Amino acid sequence: MRVRVTSTGLYLPPKVETAEDLAPRVGRSVEWILERTGVFERRVAEEPVESMAAKAAALAIGDGPPPDLIVNASTTPRQALPDTSVFVQRELGWEGIPCHTVxxxxxxxxxxxxxxxxxxxxxxxxxVLIVSSEIGSIGRNWDEPESAVLLGDGAAAALVERTPDDEGSALLAYKMGCWPSGAGLTEVAGGGVLHHPNDPGTRREHNLFHMDGPGIYRMARRRVAIVLRDVLTRASWTQSDVDLVVPHQASGTAVAAVARYGFPPERIVNVVGRFGNTIGASLPMALAAANAEGRMRRGDQVLLVGTGAGLSVAAAALRW
Amino acid sequence: MRVRVTSTGLYLPPKVETAEDLAPRVGRSVEWILERTGVFERRVAEEPVESMAAKAAALAIGDGPPPDLIVNASTTPRQALPDTSVFVQRELGWEGIPCHTVxxxxxxxxxxxxxxxxxxxxxxxxxVLIVSSEIGSIGRNWDEPESAVLLGDGAAAALVERTPDDEGSALLAYKMGCWPSGAGLTEVAGGGVLHHPNDPGTRREHNLFHMDGPGIYRMARRRVAIVLRDVLTRASWTQSDVDLVVPHQASGTAVAAVARYGFPPERIVNVVGRFGNTIGASLPMALAAANAEGRMRRGDQVLLVGTGAGLSVAAAALRW
Known part of the structure; x- marks a missing residue:
């Protein structure tokens, strides 16, 4: 499909929490945190999720006119309803633009x-404006240090348009799969009708994040290989044709593991050490950070890839 | 776009609550309930939201093969993450199918x-399988009788495919708009990061439904007219070309008001009296109920229209 990411925006809330700050909270050493997660600092939001989204969106939009569609692509909502895209639009001062959440x-x-x-x-x-903004820090379970020290907050946005006739940008291939037998590997069991906030049986832990990193890795490894092979084949690429890999920043280990699929580490965008895992915002934040650093030029062959709760795997091949 | 709704499925959880049952709970008479809302009964789920979704989906799929994409189009999630589409897929016994929530x-x-x-x-x-399954009853605020007696539970599903070459089914026109200045008219303020379930400041009321029906009507009336005019124009239809209108079943008053846009009442699907307002499942439940009753034949001109929290308005013209 002949579309292009015209521009991107990245927003980092100002408050920084370092591995040194968190070590006493989880009863582990700084070395343990860095070795297990590779996250030496992350941002923690002290503002609404839609405010972060709007700041990233404003950077992506720049001086241009408003979009004709807003898609909020995020996991942590502002509230149950209306959906968060409405509040992002309100924050940006717009009215009448279609919007929804994915x-x-x-x-x-x-x-x-x-x-x-x-x-x-x-x-x-x-x-079309796509925004991802997450406050995952609110769900940190200090009794599960492995995941608590991974999560961070932040937002990113991308303006997506049809490719002008004289340019070559395109989404060349895409593949997603989801295997519900892995649904328990990454969970926040509360926040819905199963353990409703008003249900007296709902416990504090239900509303906190649980992640079985090694379990995900075992289940995802082969499936990521299959999805990548499919996307590379359909894009008519081999590994060496890929100029830049932008993976979901699940953890330092997860980002490092991308190299095992045949990509040189210097071509893999790695921002997890600075940002932590920001859930749905991780991949677009990595994309926006790489774009801000000038790592993609028009025509470059860019591979996006990630795993998610589900267990889910997806990848996309873009000619930038 | 040459697509068709190949089949639909409707699932009603067995437990019925009548206006007589609810009158004492809200301190209003049966007559008051019927006059204000037109809802004489609604279903209340005693099973998980994904179980209802899967039962509706199984009816839509029938003996056919699994879909190659599952879209959960719903508001009340099972839990914060993974998203509900994963659990719908699990309930159906499938693995590997891409899925997400809108x-x-x-x-x-x-x-x-x-x-x-x-x-x-x-x-x-x-x-593609689209499923909508809602347990809105969990958010009923008995101190706000106007909305509490509206909400009901249920699920619907639709199988959507490309139209075969020798058929004429199509999505002829579509329009959506959202006006965030109306965000406060329909709300569940809790369930997200603003009033997180673990936040000691979160009150029970935050997790309950609030709706300002008259306010919605005042704000929506003109906007619905504009969206309808746009969709009818692009479909090259006038009101009299529409064989069937399937509106969101917001309330008895709201469904009756659709006639004011120039459609004869007998062509407007009205199931709100039996089902109540089932949030995102309302419109597909009305569609599936009408389909089960044989009210649409291939070639019929079907108009879908609704308002939603946001305030949002959307409509679509389908050649069935």
């Missing part, structure tokens, strides 16, 4: 990008 | 249908 946990941005590409291709919209 | 409150199904049409048109998928 939720596929850590893969929300990738799934949204694919849908938006289809909507642009059929001419339904011309100029 | 959330746009009461318009979730309409927005999902439009996206799915685009995805089918570009050839990304061949056979």
């Amino acid at each position: 939720h596929a946990t850590c893969l929300s941005f990738l799934i949204a990008l694919h849908q938006v590409a289809a909507l642009l291709t059929v001419g339904a919209y011309q100029r | 959330h746009a409150t009461c318009l979730s199904f309409l927005i999902a249908l439009h996206q799915v049409a685009a995805l089918l048109t570009v050839g990304a998928y061949q056979r």
Whole structure:
């Protein structure tokens, strides 16, 4: 599909929490945190999730006109309803623009990008804003240090449009799969009707994040290989054709493991040490950070890939 | 876009609550309930939200093969993460199928249908299952009788495919708009990061439904007219070309008000009296009920229309 990411925006809330700050809270050493997660600092939001989204969006939009569709591709909502896209639009001072939320946990941005590409291709919209903004820090379970020291907050946005006739940008291939037998590997069991906030049986732990990192790795490894092979084949690429890999920043180990699929480490965007795992915002934050550093030029072959709760795997091949 | 709703499924949980049952709980008479809302009975779920979704989906799928994409178009999730589509897939006994959730409150199904049409048109998928399943009853605020007696539970599903070459089914026109200045008219303020379940400041009321029916009507009336005019114009229809109107079943008053836009009442699907307002499941439940009653034949001109939290308005013109 002939679409392009015209511009991106990255927003980091100012408050920094370092591995040194968290070590006493989880009863582990700084070395343990760095070795297990690779996260030496993360941001923690002290503002609403839609405020972060709007700041990233404003950077992506720049001086341009408002978009004709807003897609919030995030996991942590502001509230149960209306959906968060409404509040992002309100924060940006707009009225009348269609908007909705796409939720596929850590893969929300990738799934949204694919849908938006289809909507642009059929001419339904011309100029679409995708925003991902997450406050995962609120769900940190200090009794589960492995995941608590991973999570961070932040937001990113991307403006997506049809590719002008004289350019070559495209979404060349895309693939997603979900295997519900892995649903328990990454969970926040509360926050819905199963353990409703007003249910007296709902416990504090239900509303906190649980993640079985090694379990995910065991289950995901082969499935990621299959999804990557499929996407590379359909893009007519081999590993060496890929200029830049932008993976979901699940953990230092997870990002490092991407190299095992045949990509040189210097071509893999790695920001997890600075940002932590920001759930649905991780992948677009990595994309926006790489874009801000000038790591992609038009025509570059960019591979997006990630795993998410589900257990889910997705990848997309972009000619930037 | 040349797509068709191949089949639909409707699931009603068995437990019925009548206006007589609810009158004492809200301190109002049966007559008051019927006059204000038109809802004489609604279903109340005693099973998980994904179980209802799977039962509706199984009816839509029938003896056919599994879909190649599952879209959960609903507002009330099972839990915060993974997203509910994962659990719907698990309930159906499938593995590996891509899935995600689209959330746009009461318009979730309409927005999902439009996206799915685009995805089918570009050839990304061949056979897509859209499911909407809601347990809104859990958020009933008995101190706000006007909304408490409206809400009900239920699920519906639709199988959507590309139209075979020798048929004429199509999504002819679609329009959505959202006006965040109306965000406070329909709300569940809890359930997200603003009033997180573990926040000691979160009150019981935050997790309950609030709706300002008259306020919605005042704000929506003109906007619905504009959206309808746009969709009818793009479909090259006038009101009299519409064989069937399937509105979101917000309330008896809201469904009756659809006639004011120039449609004869006998062509407007009205199931709100039996089902209540089932949030995102309302519109597809009305569609599935009408389909089960044989009210649509291939070639019929069907108009879907609704308002939702946001305040949002959407409509779609389908050649069935």
